[in-house]
Amino acid sequence: MKVIKNSVILSQDYIPESVIGREEKLNELGELISGSDVSSTFVVRGNPGTGKTLIGKTLLKRLKGFRGAYVNCYINQTDRSIISTILDNPNIRLPEIGNTRAESLASILFKELKGRNNLVVLDESQSLKKAHGQIVYLLSRSRELGGPEIKLVLLSMEEPEMYLDRSTLSGIGKYNRISLKEYDANDLFKIISSRAALGLYEGAYTNGAISRISELAEESGSARVAIELLRNSALYAETRNVFLDEEAVLQAYRDFSPPLEDSSLINLEEDEILLLRSLLESVSTENRFKTSSIKDLDRNISDSKMYKFLKTIEVSGLVKKSRIGKGYSGGVENEYVLRVPPKVLLSKLSLMEKARKLPES
Ligand SMILES: Nc1ncnc2c1ncn2[C@@H]1O[C@H](COP(=O)(O)OP(=O)(O)O)[C@@H](O)[C@H]1O
Ligand SMILES: [Mg+2]
Known part of the structure; x- marks a missing residue:
């Protein structure tokens, strides 16, 4: 029987319209970013699957007055590749060599971003520890360094103390921090219910299956794990031509291993x-x-x-x-x-x- 209506909805990269249980935090962050604040660096910390990437991308989508940029720092670790991702313009040529001083890259960046409201989201920012770059320093102190106003959002699994050096830390302030709690079975139920409603055929799955998945994923507290288990269970049911019910979930769970992100090992x-x-x-x-x-x-x-x-x-x-x-x-x-x-x-x-x-x- 057909279970999966739209597999895109079941992928981790799908950005849902509604951010369940985190609307308050999102609004709070959005207001802090839009309202002028002395410090303009914000830190969102949370374990894998707690919604960091979703929050970052949703902010970029909703704060329309900003020129936004999203950078995954696990993929782009050097100052140079981060800056070229922010600029996102093939016509801007950055100096070729690897040992270009960060300041000269920054002056190109600052010139391009001048006169705009800029919002830069650095995701997986704990990956920056290894690169020993200066990008966070430069972005968080753009005004002091003669550059434009840049609002910076750091998304990371670790507290900034674990991956930033002291001079960078002293500029970002301690008070603009949000810590995301792990999801409980209730939250997970709501999250995957709405995913299932969009991605699966009505009548092809039971509510019991959804609550079973939420219970099994609760130990991880991760929406990523819950969504992956939903996807695996749906695939299991579809290939065996059965309903997605509790039994299908339990069967799929036997061969299930939670998704693991490379960025968790980098440090x-x-x-x-x-x-x-x-x-x-x-x-x-x-x-x-x-x-x-x-x-x-x-x-x-x-x-x-x-x-x-x-x-x-x-x-x-x-x-x-x-x-x-x-x-x-x-x-x-x-x-x-x-x-x-x-x-x-x-x-x-x-x-x-x-x-x-x-x-x-
Ligand atoms: N509050 C939420 N409401 C709806 N979907 C969520 C929520 N939190 C996470 N998700 C979904 O769970 C998956 C993992 O979330 P993600 O933002 O990638 O977590 P993190 O970046 O913290 O590892 C994504 O597919 C995301 O859309
Ligand atoms: Mg993420």
């Missing part, structure tokens, strides 16, 4: 990748491990390094704390569960390591 240092590799090779069959498991993998690791590693893989969505432990003599013993099958992640790591070995282009 791992070389030695942390090695550590992650040995962790993956050693986890139990239930995909669980404890804080002290890290110590078992590397006897010499310092506590601060260990907690930073755990924090990084937790924020990135690779693992989730499943139990918060009491302190023991060596620190706090938490329990974690991997959210991605070790095999999937190991092959991803291999690909990443290969890519790193290739010379930078």
Whole structure:
């Protein structure tokens, strides 16, 4: 039976008209951006699938008085490629060489953006840590540097303290920050109900299927996971010629692994990748491990390094704390569960390591 009416609606890139449960935050942000404010950098932090990209793109769509630009910083990491994405004009030639000073790129950017209301959204901005660029500094201080007014929105999985240097941080202020909570089953139900209503045939799916998906995805708190499970379940039902009901969801869930974003791994240092590799090779069959498991993998690791590693893989969505432990003599013993099958992640790591070995282009 035909289940899927429009597969575009079931893709992650689809931008829905209504942003469920986040309208208040969106309006608040929109007003802050439009109203003149002393500081003009805004930070939206949230774990994967909490609606950051949706919020950024919706702001660009709704704030019509602005010249908007959207940049995915995982794809565009260097100052040069970020600036050329913002300018989005093949006729503007940026200096060729890689080591052009950021200031000379900035002067081209500032000249082009002059005299307009500019809104720049930098998505996946935690990816900027590795590039050691100056783009956030330049955009957030455009006025001080003699440039035009630029409103800057940083979307990231991590707090800016994790990926920006001190001089940049001191310019962006602490007060224009929004933290997105993970979605609960209720939110997820509303989100995928409206997706299903648009993307699936009426009568081809049951309400029970939708609530089952919401419950299964609640642990991740991620709309991305819920939508992916909806899509997989719909495909499952369609290929087997059955209704999309609870049973179809449960069947599809058996082979389901949550989508994993490359950008969640980018900030791992070389030695942390090695550590992650040995962790993956050693986890139990239930995909669980404890804080002290890290110590078992590397006897010499310092506590601060260990907690930073755990924090990084937790924020990135690779693992989730499943139990918060009491302190023991060596620190706090938490329990974690991997959210991605070790095999999937190991092959991803291999690909990443290969890519790193290739010379930078
Ligand atoms: N509040 C919401 N209402 C409707 N759809 C949502 C909402 N939040 C997220 N989504 C959808 O879930 C998917 C993941 O959201 P996204 O904005 O990409 O999350 P993030 O950028 O935080 O990882 C997207 O397809 C998005 O359209
Ligand atoms: Mg995103």
